[in-house]
Amino acid sequence: MRDVKERDVRYEKLERLEKDRDIDVFGHRLDKVVPIAEIRKLEDGTEVEAVGRLHAKRAHGKLTFGDIRDWSGRIQIALEKPVLGSEAYNLFRKYADIGDTIWVKGELFHTQRGELTIAVKEWKWMTKSLRPLPEKWHGLRDVELRSRHRYLDLIMNPDSMKTFMLRSQIITAIRKFLYDRGFIEVETPVLQPIYGGASARPFITHHNALDIDLYLRIAPELYLKRLIVGGFPKVFEMGKNFRNEGIDSMHNPEFSMMELYQAYADYTDIMNLVEDLFVYLVETLEIPQPIKWLGKEVYVKKPFPRIPYKEAFAHFTDGKITWDMIDTEEKAKKVFEDLGLEMKKPPVWINYVQEIFDSIVQPKIVNPTFIIDYPLEISPLAKKKKDDPNFVERFELFVAGVELANAFSELQDPRDQLERFKKQVEARRQGDDEAMAEIDEDYIIALEYGLPPTGGLGVGIDRLVMFLTGKDSIRDVILFPLLRPKKISDADLGESEEE
RNA sequence: GAGCCGUUAGCUCAGUCGGUAGAGCACCGGCCUUUUAAGCCGGGUGUCGCAGGUUCGAGCCCUGCACGGCUCACCA
Numbered sequence: 001m002r003d004v005k006e007r008d009v010r011y012e013k014l015e016r017l018e019k020d021r022d023i024d025v026f027g028h029r030l031d032k033v034v035p036i037a038e039i040r041k042l043e044d045g046t047e048v049e050a051v052g053r054l055h056a057k058r059a060h061g062k063l064t065f066g067d068i069r070d071w072s073g074r075i076q077i078a079l080e081k082p083v084l085g086s087e088a089y090n091l092f093r094k095y096a097d098i099g100d101t102i103w104v105k106g107e108l109f110h111t112q113r114g115e116l117t118i119a120v121k122e123w124k125w126m127t128k129s130l131r132p133l134p135e136k137w138h139g140l141r142d143v144e145l146r147s148r149h150r151y152l153d154l155i156m157n158p159d160s161m162k163t164f165m166l167r168s169q170i171i172t173a174i175r176k177f178l179y180d181r182g183f184i185e186v187e188t189p190v191l192q193p194i195y196g197g198a199s200a201r202p203f204i205t206h207h208n209a210l211d212i213d214l215y216l217r218i219a220p221e222l223y224l225k226r227l228i229v230g231g232f233p234k235v236f237e238m239g240k241n242f243r244n245e246g247i248d249s250m251h252n253p254e255f256s257m258m259e260l261y262q263a264y265a266d267y268t269d270i271m272n273l274v275e276d277l278f279v280y281l282v283e284t285l286e287i288p289q290p291i292k293w294l295g296k297e298v299y300v301k302k303p304f305p306r307i308p309y310k311e312a313f314a315h316f317t318d319g320k321i322t323w324d325m326i327d328t329e330e331k332a333k334k335v336f337e338d339l340g341l342e343m344k345k346p347p348v349w350i351n352y353v354q355e356i357f358d359s360i361v362q363p364k365i366v367n368p369t370f371i372i373d374y375p376l377e378i379s380p381l382a383k384k385k386k387d388d389p390n391f392v393e394r395f396e397l398f399v400a401g402v403e404l405a406n407a408f409s410e411l412q413d414p415r416d417q418l419e420r421f422k423k424q425v426e427a428r429r430q431g432d433d434e435a436m437a438e439i440d441e442d443y444i445i446a447l448e449y450g451l452p453p454t455g456g457l458g459v460g461i462d463r464l465v466m467f468l469t470g471k472d473s474i475r476d477v478i479l480f481p482l483l484r485p486k487k488i489s490d491a492d493l494g495e496s497e498e499e
Numbered sequence: 500g501a502g503c504c505g506u507u508a509g510c511u512c513a514g515u516c517g518g519u520a521g522a523g524c525a526c527c528g529g530c531c532u533u534u535u536a537a538g539c540c541g542g543g544u545g546u547c548g549c550a551g552g553u554u555c556g557a558g559c560c561c562u563g564c565a566c567g568g569c570u571c572a573c574c575a
Contacts, residue, residue, distance in 0.1 A: 005509085005526090005544070006509060006525070006526050006527090006544080007509080009526070009527075010526095056535070056536085056537095058533095058534050058535060058537050058538095059531080059534095059537090060531055060532055060533075060534065060537080060538090061530075061531040061532060062531085062532050063531090063532035063533070063534080064532095064534090065533075065534050065535065065537085066535095067535075076534085076535070078532095078533080078534090080532070081532085082532095097526090098525075098526095111533050111534075111535090112533050112534090113533070113534075113535075115533090115534085115535070117533090131509070132509045132510080132525055132526070133509080133510080133525080134509075134510040134511080134524095134525090135509085135510040135511050135523085135524045135525065136510090136524065136525080136536065137510095137511080137523085137524065137536050138510070138511045138512090138524085139510085139511085140510070140511095141510085141511065142506095142510085142511090142567090143567075143568065144506095144566075144567045144568080145510090147567095148567095152510095156510090198575085199574090199575055200574070200575095201574095243574075245573070245574055246500090246572085246573055246574065248569095248573095248574090249569090250574085251573095251574065344572070344573085350575090354575070374575090377575090378575045379575080380575090406575090434573095434574080434575085483566090483567085484565090484566065484567085486565090486566065486567095
């Protein structure tokens, strides 16, 4: 046999179709496109037009069955030689390959086995597929190929298509929820001369005309709060943040974030809003509960528990670790060491406490839970509690041990903010390369003009989508996650020979 | 960044003790009017991730590299 590669076979078919039969396999526009799922609802006898990718072909001499699929579903087609005539029939038999996208016109009927089928009277190509599809039964399994060639994943794995459709619906629903509550959607700079609003290493780029370095934002926070200073009552932004850090099943260097700010609100208002939002999403998107995520069964049900940071230790350790056991550096260090933990950060009180929280408290949380009132040290943009200035009006929402949201009553006092910025810059000088490099003086000036009391929120969209779709890897909910580029060889493009 | 694991046909995978490359699907040729992972007959299409090394002989053993996965570290 001469044809060694399927791709070559298909290119030869393409040439024969074009040269010998003058057929244009790269089709043209259609007046109407009905999703296959909609066609499936119609009665037998209805004449329908359908388009889809051919996923299977079962030929029986003068009768050939096929399966076509689109994003919404699959349907069987049947082509009979006497109906189509030998020209159109043989064209399908010999030249329509699995992977081709075709248009068919015909009547709906049920086969002897009861399968809804289109009895095709007419068909044509929408486009030719020149490469063989992955195997029909197992689909495309290889995790790397699924991310690298997402189109193949979407073609082969209906579950993947469903996940990304749901992602889009989640984002639409979040917008609707916020619009309905009077939030105004805004866009703030992705390219920032000074980065802030979070602690992370940034990507650096350069603007040629101005000859300045710029940073890709690690958060939109400081710009959004300037808008509250300017008089916007409620704003939100949904978009990409960029953090120049490691990649794992919870982190992608570019990720989607929704931040919102509401004037004259505080973190308790935001907590109520988050609770409402989660319930709204689960209800409107009809997500069945419990949601199985990261090996846990999660129920989204109001009210979400609200546990102060200080009390969380006792709460999740059955009283074995209490706040008064860790409220000084010396005591916290002892508990830390008794737990067999190893300190990789500067050995100060807050780091011992945070490490204990991360390893003992956080993993125990299953259902949506607000941890509230964080230590001041780890919250440089949050407002202090009136009755306890060592803590701030802040909460984080955890689900299945994962942080999904972070919010606080915003710090309004420019003097306090400047001091905290200075501490950040000092930490930076001490070697913390995730602390702020530079004080955002304009932001301090904005605070001097006056930030009204404001509640702010950030929600990690990718993680939220992971949760609502039950996916354990962020790569399953980002269409094109960052991968190290792989060279495509000439052979892969079929140009190794004399072509 | 560290440890472990993986990389064999387009895809999903097998490959024993180191003896010269396998299956299913897909594909090619043929038969077939109710199949649906259609079936039957015939056909194997390969840079065994890459580069070295050991060996009479390497998919298999050794070294380095590349890409990926998991765990850890990092990520308030």
